[in-house]
Amino acid sequence: MRARMTAAALVSALLVAACQPIGMAGPGGSQTGQMVDPKAPVAVALLAPGGTGSADLEWLSRSLKNAARMAAADAQGAQIDLRIYDSGDDAGRAVARATEAADAGAKVILGPLFADSANAVGNAMASRDINVISFSNNADIAGGNVFIIGNSFANVADRLVSYGVRNGKRRVLTVAEDDVAGQVGARAIETAIARNGATLAGRVTHPVSITGIDGVTPQIAQAAQSGQIDAIFMTANNQAVLPYLTEKLAAAGVTSQVTQFMGLTRWDEPASRLQLPQLQGGWFAIPDTTRKAAFEARYRAAYGEAPHELAGLAYDSVAAIAANLRAGKRDAVASSGLTQRAGFSGVNGAFRFRPDGTNQRALAVATIRGNQLVILDPAPRGFGGFGS
Numbered sequence: 001m002r003a004r005m006t007a008a009a010l011v012s013a014l015l016v017a018a019c020q021p022i023g024m025a026g027p028g029g030s031q032t033g034q035m036v037d038p039k040a041p042v043a044v045a046l047l048a049p050g051g052t053g054s055a056d057l058e059w060l061s062r063s064l065k066n067a068a069r070m071a072a073a074d075a076q077g078a079q080i081d082l083r084i085y086d087s088g089d090d091a092g093r094a095v096a097r098a099t100e101a102a103d104a105g106a107k108v109i110l111g112p113l114f115a116d117s118a119n120a121v122g123n124a125m126a127s128r129d130i131n132v133i134s135f136s137n138n139a140d141i142a143g144g145n146v147f148i149i150g151n152s153f154a155n156v157a158d159r160l161v162s163y164g165v166r167n168g169k170r171r172v173l174t175v176a177e178d179d180v181a182g183q184v185g186a187r188a189i190e191t192a193i194a195r196n197g198a199t200l201a202g203r204v205t206h207p208v209s210i211t212g213i214d215g216v217t218p219q220i221a222q223a224a225q226s227g228q229i230d231a232i233f234m235t236a237n238n239q240a241v242l243p244y245l246t247e248k249l250a251a252a253g254v255t256s257q258v259t260q261f262m263g264l265t266r267w268d269e270p271a272s273r274l275q276l277p278q279l280q281g282g283w284f285a286i287p288d289t290t291r292k293a294a295f296e297a298r299y300r301a302a303y304g305e306a307p308h309e310l311a312g313l314a315y316d317s318v319a320a321i322a323a324n325l326r327a328g329k330r331d332a333v334a335s336s337g338l339t340q341r342a343g344f345s346g347v348n349g350a351f352r353f354r355p356d357g358t359n360q361r362a363l364a365v366a367t368i369r370g371n372q373l374v375i376l377d378p379a380p381r382g383f384g385g386f387g388s
Contacts, residue, residue: 032145033131033334034107038325041079042332044072044318045101047094047111047121050086057089060113063299063308064135068110070302071318078325080318087112091120102128108333109133110317113310115141122146131333135313140184142357147338149313151348151361153188153235153264156285159363160233160262161192163283163377169230169260171201173223175216175245176235177208185235185264201229208238213245221252224259231260242267246278256281268366268373269309275371285363287312288349288379295347316346342383349379 036042046068050061065084072080083106085097094117098109102125109125109132112118118134119141125132126145134141137150161172172193176186186203193200202223206216223229232254236242242263249255261282267273268286292312299307323344324332331337335355343352343360350362364379 030144031335032126032129033331033338034129035330035334036107036325036332038078038328038330038332041081042108042321042325043081043083043101043104043106044321044333045098045104045106045109046082046084046314047087047097047101047109047113047117048084049089049111049113051088054089060308060310061086063311064111064113064314066299066303067295067307067311067313067315068318070299071315071322074319075322075325078322080322080325082318087117089114089117091117094118095120095124098124098132102130106130108321110314111135118146118148131335131338133317133338135310135317138184139358144357145335147335147353147357147359149317149351149353149359150310151287151363152358153185154191154358155361155363156264157185157188157192157233158195159285159365160283161189161196161198163365164231164260164262165196165198169262170197171199171228171230172262173202173204173220173229173232174200174235175204175206175220175232177237177241178205178212179208179237181237182208182235185237189233189235189264208241210244213241213248217245217248217252220249221254224249224254229259231262233262233264235264237265243273243276243278246276246282250278256283267368274368274373280368280371283365283367283376286366287361287363288381289364289375291347291349312347316344316348316351319346320344345382350382352383 048061048064049057068082072082085101087094087097094112098121113135115136115138118136122132122145131145133147133149135150136148137152139152142148174186174189176182190200204216204220206212263282263284267279267282267284273279296307321332324337329337338353339355343350351359353359362380364375365377367374367376
């Protein structure tokens with residue numbers, strides 16, 4: 001039996017790999033969702049992953065609920081009638097809670113978290129013409145009445161590849177795990193390479209294991225030392241992969257000082273990673289740090305604990321609806337209102353929903369220098385001239 005990485009994957013990664021979709025809710029681009037009276041209270045249902053007994057999921061559930069309450073309280077000039085339901089991590093339970101919310105008059109569903117549950121809820125709500133804004137980052141479930149607000153691999157890949165092209169890093173080697181999340185990430189990187197006029201200089205796929213990484217390290221090192229590639233873009237979706245893979249590469253003489261490293265995940269979390277010499281100089285993408293820090297400080301003051309990393313997704317979902325209501329939009333929770341080109345200003349920075357149900361986020365490009373997080377290119381504050 002091969003050795004396996006023992007560290008748990010990040011929750012954001014689990015959202016992608018949670019389950020294959022059970023059927024798309026429908027094609028993107030057509031009008032979906034309820035019309036509302038922007039001057040009256042609008043019923044918004046939140047499906048949180050509470051009730052599982054898992055300490056991590058209960059913290060995440062609590063964070064999503066509290067962040068949504070904060071946004072509803074901040075909704076000056078808009079009336080958000082927030083209704084909260086515990087849907088656990090089971091698709092059947094999520095559908096039951098969503099149906100209960102719809103029966104009680106909900107005009108839009110926020111959540112659930114996991115891709116299979118969100119897909120099932122989207123299918124259940126389609127016949128009732130109710131939009132679902134899932135906290136998942138799995139683009140495979142987006143479309144029709146399902147929108148995802150989680151930061152997708154596509155957003156990160158596009159930001160880093162475009163920045164790389166502007167800085168002379170055009171020939172990119174991809175290094176990805178052979179699991180579902182790794183391969184989804186690899187496809188996102190390759191799409192970004194094509195979209196930004198870069199060149200796919202090669203692909204390396206490895207098992208999520210010590211022996212798997214050991215086996216591909218010489219191949220990656222040889223490519224880096226050939227002078228034929230400018231950057232190595234790693235999915236490193238499993239928490240334990242990044243430190244081990246980069247340590248092995250450093251031992252083989254390959255670091256960002258030799259060939260630029262890029263990462264699909266955050267390299268500054270956990271904070272202990274900042275001290276790893278092999279990660280110095282690597283590029284990764286992060287949300288707008290100023291806005292996020294302000295949100296986290298407010299959250300701690302209000303609730304006496306740190307929010308989960310994904311808490312801002314609930315805040316941004318409610319805040320986007322509130323912004324549309326303040327603007328007097330009857331389609332505040334319908335697809336035409338949610339997909340406005342100007343987007344929204346969230347605690348994780350500017351974002352907007354696309355007609356296909358995915359999202360675009362304004363991200364910063366960061367690196368680690370001298371064991372400190374350094375911003376190389378700040379997150380854009382809006383979408384003027386950014387993306388398409």
